[in-house]
Amino acid sequence: MRTHILVVDDDPHIRELLRFLLSKEGYSVFEAENGNEGSVIMGKELIHLAVVDVMMPLKNGWELCEEIRRYYDIPVIMLTAKGAIEDKERGFTSGTDDYMVKPFEPKELLFRMKALLRRYQMVSSDLIQLNGISIDRQGYEVKSEDKVFILPLKEFELLAQLANHPGRIFTREQLLNLIWGQDFEGDSRTIDVHIKRLRERFAEYADDFIISTIRGIGYKLEVKGK
Structure with a gap:
């Protein structure tokens, strides 16, 4: 599986440069011209790293970074013209992992x-191990x-999504977007029904993993002993 990079920048020239640079390195590149578009892509695609501009319309980079940090466990690099120490401080407070000031050296990026990516160990495996249970994606x-x-x-995809990020909380809306897609016309009860079926199927394997309800938010999968 190729590594997916999300580039969020309202400057089309920057997006074009990064698309060329990253595609040449073998990455799959997803582009957004503002923070709102970036949020939509994060909900639909499996993204491994995000490169985010700060000053954007609709939703700025700080807001998007905070959202990514709240819901996803991926690295974020802020790429921006705002190089003052106060701006960097705000970037790291928002949760970015790194901060580069434009103009930047592509090789350094x-x-x-x-x-x-190495630090986050985002090398994806087709086999997920939950103690005595293995999931072959x-x-x-x-x-x-x-x-x-x-x-x-859909049950398999839901289980694999939760299992690939043990301990991470997913809202019902996130799971609907990830598994059923943005155009799905059902509601969050669909998630509840499928979670119930998964719990029934694996009731005997609670010593390996459990799917916990986070009241008012959603679900997370917990691996026993970890």
Whole structure:
């Protein structure tokens, strides 16, 4: 699986430069011209790292960074013309991992991105291990030591999404967007029904993992012993 990079900048020349630079390095690039568009892409795509400008219309980079830090466990680099120490302080307070001032050296940006991706261990695996339960994302199969589970597609995708980020809280709306897509016309009860089915299927395996309800927010998967 290729590494997905989100570039959020209202300057089309910067987006074009980064698209060329990152595509040449083998990354898949998603682009947004403001923070709102960036939020939508984060909800629909699996993003591994975000490069975010500060001064943008609708939702600025600080606001987007705070949102990413609240809901996603990915590295963020702020790429901006605002180089004063107060601006950097606000960037790091918002949760950015790194801060580069324009004009920037493209090779330096690549070095910093690769270092952050290593630090976050974002090398994706097709096999997720939850103690005695393994989830094969390529084969759409879940196994225990003595049993193979063949799950309906949406149940499998929901379980894999939660399991790939153990301990992270997902809202019902995030899960709907990630699994069913932005155009899905159902409501959040769809998530509740599928979570109930997953809990019933894996009730005997509570020593391996559990799916916890976070009251008023959503769900998270917890791996026992971790």
